[in-house]
Amino acid sequence: MTASRNIYQCIKAEITEVIDESPTIKSFVLRPEREFEFKTGQFVELTLDGFGEAPFTPSSSPLEKEEIQITVMRAGYVTEKIHQLKPGVIMGIRGPYGRGYPLDKFFDKEVLVLGGGCGFAPLRSLLYNLKAEEDKIKKLVFCYGSKTPAECIYKPYINELRQVKKFEVYRSVDRPDETWTEEVGVVTNLLDKIAINVDDSVAVVCGPPVMMKFGTLKLLEMGYPEDNIYLSMEKNMSCGLGKCGHCMMGKYFVCKDGPVFSYDEVKDQPDIWQ
Ligand SMILES: Cc1cc2nc3c(=O)[nH]c(=O)nc-3n(C[C@H](O)[C@H](O)[C@H](O)COP(=O)(O)OP(=O)(O)OC[C@H]3O[C@@H](n4cnc5c(N)ncnc54)[C@H](O)[C@@H]3O)c2cc1C
Ligand code: FES
Missing domain, CATH: 3.40.50.80 (Nucleotide-binding domain of ferredoxin-NADP reductase (FNR) module)
Structure with a gap:
């Protein structure tokens, strides 16, 4: 019998640089323990041990696989903690998730x-x-x-x-x-x-x-x-995997069916601008 894969498993990524972008926004350059691939517009869940995780869309080139940049606006509990981090700290990344830009x-x-x-x-x-x-x-x-x-x-x-x-x-x-x-x-x-x-x-x-x-x-x-x-689209998310239902927008799981949608796909769904 093969052991089932833990779908919430993160890979480790070290912060190598922190860039101040504005008084409330910082970019974090991360070096994952192995190559990390994503398509532009897909998102990742970034985990900080002991504090929690939050979804972010990488801001770096999807053609760069050894480093990934995440730009974080200070919004609340997790993002406040992330803003305090310095180079050398190890974070967790899981993903990429969702549908990116076509x-x-x-x-x-x-x-x-x-x-x-x-x-x-x-x-x-x-x-x-x-x-x-x-x-x-x-x-x-x-x-x-x-x-x-x-x-x-x-x-x-x-x-x-x-x-x-x-x-x-x-x-x-x-x-x-x-x-x-x-x-x-x-x-x-x-x-x-x-x-x-x-x-x-x-x-x-x-x-x-x-x-x-x-x-x-x-x-x-x-x-x-x-x-x-x-x-x-940005909706509150938890699993990122179409399991918990936190991100529902009408008939869509934003985490799985999005986060990129064409307007005609979402225009009749409730609360699309919230
Ligand atoms: C697919 C996706 C991609 C994202 N990409 C980025 C990114 O590249 N950079 C970035 O800075 N932020 C991004 N966000 C938003 C980011 O995930 C939230 O700001 C973060 O989860 C807030 O966590 P917190 O614990 O700091 O705030 P909390 O303490 O949970 O909340 C603080 C405030 O932020 C609001 N909030 C919480 N979660 C979200 C959310 N998911 N979307 C919008 N508002 C939220 C709350 O309603 C509250 O008003 C993205 C969100 C999604 C869903
Ligand atoms: S975040 Fe859990 S179903 Fe979308």
Whole structure:
């Protein structure tokens, strides 16, 4: 008789670097004990012994298998503890779980990526992936918004993105300071300024619920078909494996059927913006 595999088993991963991204957001570079593979948009459960676990979408390139980056916004008990960790600490990772971004649907198209706040984390992984497949897309327009300049994350990476030939990058903040030279206002305002061929484009949205809602409504107003808008949904999760039911959204287990959904798949489900 073969012993059944423990589906909750983690692999060990050492924190090798901690990067301060904003006053409330840090990125953790982790080196797993063995190669770790995921598809962009899938998530992992990160465990801190004695404190608990929480789901996160890796923010690093899915093409990098020896290191993984997780960007964590301080939200409550577990994330507060994670923020206190230093290089050398061993964490647990299990996963990857769920359905990521359907990259094949993005090829031969113009891709519009709309991000807000810590929603840049999964989007960065997508941008790394699309940069590596640059020849397969027509162009990419990235619109990112945060409350203040201090809360804009991945500043060095933004500079890198601006060097990519097929990528255009626009940023906006709600409350500027004297150093800010880019747009001011809610991130959806950026959509009035960009040039994109909606009929030949797919859109991706990730950010806080209110931004996801108004971002999606704006995209619909621009003429995007419901099945060409991809949303990365966040619901409270526990098992990550379709067993506990914590993440139910109508007929879907967000952990298993998502977290990436097209808008037409979820639009009639209850509480999609909560
Ligand atoms: C698929 C998925 C991917 C995610 N990716 C990231 C990521 O890359 N970076 C990141 O910083 N966060 C991400 N999150 C959110 C992150 O999991 C929560 O912030 C975290 O679980 C909060 O745990 P806590 O113990 O610190 O907070 P708690 O003490 O449990 O709660 C603090 C507050 O956060 C809210 N909250 C708790 N869990 C969630 C949740 N899953 N989603 C939204 N709000 C929640 C609670 O309602 C409460 O208001 C993701 C969530 C999901 C489901
Ligand atoms: S988190 Fe347990 S079923 Fe989805």
